[in-house]
Each structure stands twice: as C-alpha cells, then as structure tokens.
Amino acid sequence: MTLAVVLVSPKTPGNIGSAARAMLNMGAKDLRLVAPRCNHLDSGAVAMAVHAADLLRGATIYPTLREALADRDLSVGTSARIRSDLPQPQHPAQIRPFVRAATAPALVFGPEESGLTNADLEQCQMTVRIPTGDYASLNLAQAVLLVCYEFLQGQDEPLDRTRKTATREEMEAMYGHLHDTMHLIGYTDAVRARHTLRLWRALLDRALMNSAESRLFRGLLRQVQWKVEDAAKRGTTEPRPGQEVEAQSQD
Ligand code: SAH
Numbered sequence: 001m002t003l004a005v006v007l008v009s010p011k012t013p014g015n016i017g018s019a020a021r022a023m024l025n026m027g028a029k030d031l032r033l034v035a036p037r038c039n040h041l042d043s044g045a046v047a048m049a050v051h052a053a054d055l056l057r058g059a060t061i062y063p064t065l066r067e068a069l070a071d072r073d074l075s076v077g078t079s080a081r082i083r084s085d086l087p088q089p090q091h092p093a094q095i096r097p098f099v100r101a102a103t104a105p106a107l108v109f110g111p112e113e114s115g116l117t118n119a120d121l122e123q124c125q126m127t128v129r130i131p132t133g134d135y136a137s138l139n140l141a142q143a144v145l146l147v148c149y150e151f152l153q154g155q156d157e158p159l160d161r162t163r164k165t166a167t168r169e170e171m172e173a174m175y176g177h178l179h180d181t182m183h184l185i186g187y188t189d190a191v192r193a194r195h196t197l198r199l200w201r202a203l204l205d206r207a208l209m210n211s212a213e214s215r216l217f218r219g220l221l222r223q224v225q226w227k228v229e230d231a232a233k234r235g236t237t238e239p240r241p242g243q244e245v246e247a248q249s250q251d
Helices: 013-026 043-057 065-069 092-101 118-122 140-153 168-184 193-206 211-234 243-248
Strands: 004-008 030-034 060-062 074-078 105-109 126-128
Touching (some): 004 065, 004 140, 013 043, 060 065, 065 105, 065 168, 074 092, 105 140, 168 193
Parallel strands (some): 004 030, 030 060
C-alpha cells in the first residue's frame, strides 16, 4: 500500500514541514500539496521537517484536488466539524479496514483556517474525524500525525487484498458521464444538479466499485444517451425493429 497525504492549500511552511516529519514517523512518504499558499521549501518548513527534509523536497504540487487524487483508489477526507449537508464523519476504527484494503489510498487535509470545503469533501468517499474534547480543531500537522498513526501503525486488522477499487480518475469520469446523462434525460437541471449528483456520488462511492464495474455502469449510461439521441432524431421512443438485441450490448 502506498498512502498519499494530500494537504489542500496549506498556508504555513512550519505546518507543512511538521506534517512531513509526522509522515516519516508513521511510514508515509508521498506528500501532495494542492495549490499551496506558501513556499513549502522555505527554511521554516525544512527546519520543522528535520529528518524528513527529503520527503518534503519530494512533495508534488497539484493545481486541483481532483488531479491530486486521480491515481488513488480510495480518498478519505478529514474534518473537525460535523456538517449537516454531508455524510457524517466516522471514527478512524470504522475507516481503517477500507484504508488497509486499498492499494493507493489518499488522506486529504484542509487549510488551517477553514478546513476542507464541501466540494473537497464530495471528492472523498468517506470522512474521518479524530475524537477530541470540546475543542475539536487540531493543528494541521498534529492531525496528519494522528490520522497516519491510526491507519499505518494503529491496531492491526486482517488484510483484504482481494479487492481492487477503481481509481478516482475513473470514478470522476463516470460521475461526469452521469451528470451529462442526467441533463440529457431531464432528471435534473442546472439549479438542482449539484445536490442531485452529491446524493448519487455518496451512494455510488459506498459501493467501492472496481474498474470493470465503473465501465459497466458507463455502458448503461452510454446506452441511455444513444437511445435518447436516436429517439430525438426519429421523433419517437418506440424501439426500431430488432433493436432490443443492440440495447443489450454492454461494455
Ligand atoms: N477550523 C477548521 C479546522 C482546520 S484544521 C474546521 O473547523 O474545519 C486543519 C485540518 O486539520 C482540517 O481541515 C482537517 O484536515 C484536520 N483536522 C483538524 N482537526 C481534526 C479532527 N478533529 N479530526 C480530523 N481532522 C482534523
């Protein structure tokens, strides 16, 4: 398993350096920065990284979270807050088996002041919340330490290596396809699309599809699109004679 730590728009070099150190302590090596608001190789960052300076220098910068997650097969968001309009964050113990079973999981952390946005969390299949006292907002690097500890060094679970989950790129392509199809058939409109798709993403992400299953689903969407476009051309939804056979052909 190669676990990536993704810091979304971090502001303070010292936090990035401390996060790199925490990663090395816990056995993670792949640091990804999405649109950082400071120079991650600033002397303050390197000083806080201590022996993890090489890990820090090896960090990859991405313009968007979507690109940072593209090759991952599981994305886990982190949040100090419970948000009414998103699925509830879970205890690390509930999420650990999924991370352990993944080949290329990502842990996603938010900016120091505001945390992850809803749009960021929508790109995560599950969200973890470290239990705390009344003051729930941990320092970014301390959150990285605790979450990496929970998933890399915490209590062992039997490994399930039999399942290969689709990459986030494949899933995002599928959601793009679903979005287009929903518009085509009038299932949603520009005003409701985001909310509708959020509900469907939550449902489909829970399925932890593999690549073949995501292609299967897209095969269905392609057939719906073809049927609607063909009917629009011919001015009827009645099947052509012998069309049913064609309609069965899936990916
Ligand atoms: N004020 C923000 C917290 C930002 S702290 C908020 O209320 O959401 C910076 C980041 O550290 C968060 O985005 C999250 O990634 C992580 N973090 C902080 N506290 C956490 C907690 N209790 N559980 C999980 N992640 C936490």
